[in-house]
Amino acid sequence: MTAMSYRPADIVSPYLLFLGDIEDSVSAKMARAVVIWRPEKAVGQLRMTERTVSVGIEDVSIEDAVARGARTLVIGVANSGGKLPAHWRDVICQAISHGMDIASGMHQRLTAIEGVPELAREHGVTLHDIRHNHPPLEVGTGEPRSGTRVLTVGTDCSLGKMFSSLALQRGLEQAGLNAHFRATGQCGVLIAGEGVAIDAVIADFISGAVEWLSPACDDQQWDIIEGQGSLFHPAYAGVSLGLLHGAQPDYLVMCHELGRPHMRHLPNRPMPEMAACIEANLAAARVTNPAVQLAGFSINTSQVDEATARRELEALSQRFGVPATDPVRFGIAPLVAGLTGAKQ
Amino acid sequence: MTAMSYRPADIVSPYLLFLGDIEDSVSAKMARAVVIWRPEKAVGQLRMTERTVSVGIEDVSIEDAVARGARTLVIGVANSGGKLPAHWRDVICQAISHGMDIASGMHQRLTAIEGVPELAREHGVTLHDIRHNHPPLEVGTGEPRSGTRVLTVGTDCSLGKMFSSLALQRGLEQAGLNAHFRATGQCGVLIAGEGVAIDAVIADFISGAVEWLSPACDDQQWDIIEGQGSLFHPAYAGVSLGLLHGAQPDYLVMCHELGRPHMRHLPNRPMPEMAACIEANLAAARVTNPAVQLAGFSINTSQVDEATARRELEALSQRFGVPATDPVRFGIAPLVAGLTGAKQ
Known part of the structure; x- marks a missing residue:
């Protein structure tokens, strides 16, 4: 694989932005980044409680999101340590059962959540672990580069x-x-x-x-x-x-x-x-x-x-x-x- | 797993120290460390060519090492980038075929070398990837500690x-x-x-x-x-x-x-x-x-x-x-x- 040919797998939009039940606004950076820089890609946000942080777009259920054409549930949260809270699993599984791909920026891999890889296979959907998608790496050299x-x-x-x-x-x-x-x-x-x-x-x-x-x-x-x-x-x-x-x-x-x-x-x-x-x-x-x-x-x-x-x-x-x-x-x-x- | 209960799998001695065909003395640090700090654990060194760096102990073949009781072939080399040269594979496979465990400190896992995990299973030997053996980790806090x-x-x-x-x-x-x-x-x-x-x-x-x-x-x-x-x-x-x-x-x-x-x-x-x-x-x-x-x-x-x-x-x-x-x-x-x- 050459440097130039490398690209992460395409994450298919539109997205449903999942905010779990976070109450710390800064942790919603992944969802907010989409809303600011790629607003046309999000059909709405999904929050587990009323107190959950909002990124200012419409709250929609998984069913409604699918009806609006959503293709991927994006975990819109980047928390310290990068672990997926265990009680978010049900929502992830629901989205998979509705045929949605899942994209996560956590250290913990989607494929490491019990039952999730099997469910994804069963429904033919893709799990994107954004943080773990990179080319074969070499150590640095510090040699000057043009540009x-x-x-x-x-x-x-x-x-x-x-x-x-x-x-x-x-x-x-x-x-x-x-x-x-x-x-x-x-x-x-x-x-x-x-x-x-x-x-x-x-x-x-x-x-x-x-x-x-x-x-x-x-x-x-x-x-x-x-x-x-x-x-x-x-x-x-x-x-x-x-x-x-x-x-x-x-x-x-x-x-x-x-x-x-x-x-x-x-x-x-x-x-x-x-x-x-x-x-x-x-x-x-x-x-x-x-x-x-x-x-x-x-x-x-x-x-x-x-x-x-x-x-x-x-x-x-x-x-x-x-x-x-x-x-x-x-x-x-x-x-x-x-x-x-x-x-x- | 608590911090205190974690220990890497025991690497069984005596060792045969494998130096491949490296000619850069500094790269032999793994073998040299054993010779200096745990000399009683090494039965000898194995070098692929006459020009290969020596760590000053006896050259022995895999067969002789086994006869002297060697239990593990230790890859005695730490190179930049941590890749195992492809032409070392035969020696590793030979050692496995003679019933020896393998221990490596390379980034590249022994289990990622074609055919090696299968051969290890067949001969009932253990592959130790020392660099990849660590406890579940958390991000740092910087909080002051006693000691x-x-x-x-x-x-x-x-x-x-x-x-x-x-x-x-x-x-x-x-x-x-x-x-x-x-x-x-x-x-x-x-x-x-x-x-x-x-x-x-x-x-x-x-x-x-x-x-x-x-x-x-x-x-x-x-x-x-x-x-x-x-x-x-x-x-x-x-x-x-x-x-x-x-x-x-x-x-x-x-x-x-x-x-x-x-x-x-x-x-x-x-x-x-x-x-x-x-x-x-x-x-x-x-x-x-x-x-x-x-x-x-x-x-x-x-x-x-x-x-x-x-x-x-x-x-x-x-x-x-x-x-x-x-x-x-x-x-x-x-x-x-x-x-x-x-x-x-």
Whole structure:
């Protein structure tokens, strides 16, 4: 199998987005990613309780979804540890019994749930374990590659690296450039239809997988590589560092959420200080690209009012001498302008 | 399965150490580890050509090894990428046909070699894939744990972190302390009979696996955790950082080889500067243990004469204010004294 010929199996849309009974809004990232970036692909959402997080589309039953043409039940949730709660099994089995494929971004494989592979065979449906679908991997080399690479990094996980990467890709393309989105997480792979869930590869191959994902290319091509985790997250920093080395980025975009009280899932752990976080990322990135630069900030400002958001973005921009924006609130244009200006 | 009840399947000795046809001495680390740390377990070595690296014990055929009571053919090689060369298959099959178990530390599973699982079943022998033998894993938390932890880190891979860790454990034990060796690589696991090959776990679980491997313990207990790779190696730094965070070491021992010309397998990549390497490791380690200290240096000086070695060690010790030794040439005592002195 050559790098170029590899693609994950097609996940057939339309989708029914399954949210289980999660009450933590951030965990719904897989469903939300579809609603934001591929809204035409979802017929509705399926929630187990009234308190379950909503991604703002219509609630539909499995029966109604099938009537609307839904072909795949997408597990719309990415939880820490990647285990499928045992009490979701009945819904998964129901969907299979109604002839739907299932797509999951969990570490735990659909095929490892008791009875599920047998039921899938019986009904002739496909089980997509998005995180486990990747090409044969090699260890990284760190050898310089042609092309221009932008990597989104962050102070923490789950604060907008995928969103920022997709927005940047779209913005660069709209500016007339040849820009590709390189997905490194299960949501990104679902959106892009290709990529590698980096956190699910064998540890020795993290950077090698990213070298494969964003190979040498035309110097006019931009690869926008989706970052993962944070160098300061005690669970995931290994993934973040391997990704950083494998990406050998020319530009880093630092992602952050204003007002986040502590590192995700770790109430005792304060967020890293911004200047230290930038310096740690640049220092590590220099191992494979000594010319790496900070290109700007992509900040989630949803917790503050607009005036505060503008003031904070301006302060960051002044302090570090690069553009800062909230791509949801104010658009991605400042970062696109900064990147295309820097490249000239 | 609880943490405490987990143990890899026993690999039955005596061993025949198989070196294939490798000509790179460093790749023979698995065989050499047995010869140094468990010499009583090896009946001899098996080399495919005269130019193959020797680990200094008698060459014996499979037939002779069986006559001497050998029970397991140990693949004595750890190569980059972890693939078993296809032309080694015949020797593996011969050993199986003579009733020997096989133990391998490669990423590629013995069970993935064509015909090998069937042959093993036919002859009633066991295939040990050391790298793939680990407990169910969780993501890391970074929560502080009781006990005292020492981690060996390095400027590069394959320069003595396992040797230094085993020597430290033995030295601390001889000084009357309760010291455990925590194996994180396939050689260490083979020597210790337990542990986790960290480079073979799924990337999301690197630090969680190390938290499992060295759990909270008595404050009088020392855990000597075997390091892997280097924060400056473009292929393996993700593993090194996750291991560093999961270990939450109180003390780092920096390992290095005097005169190494470039990073392993990467002729274009210079070795990192020592002060920068120390600072990067301390800075990263502070994420999970703000009190971490450099305890000293374990230096492989085999490429220089004794006078030069002594001079270089003294210079390092003076420059950084901690002990420096070559545990092979001059013994581990200076590091043991430094650690036990620091703890008082």
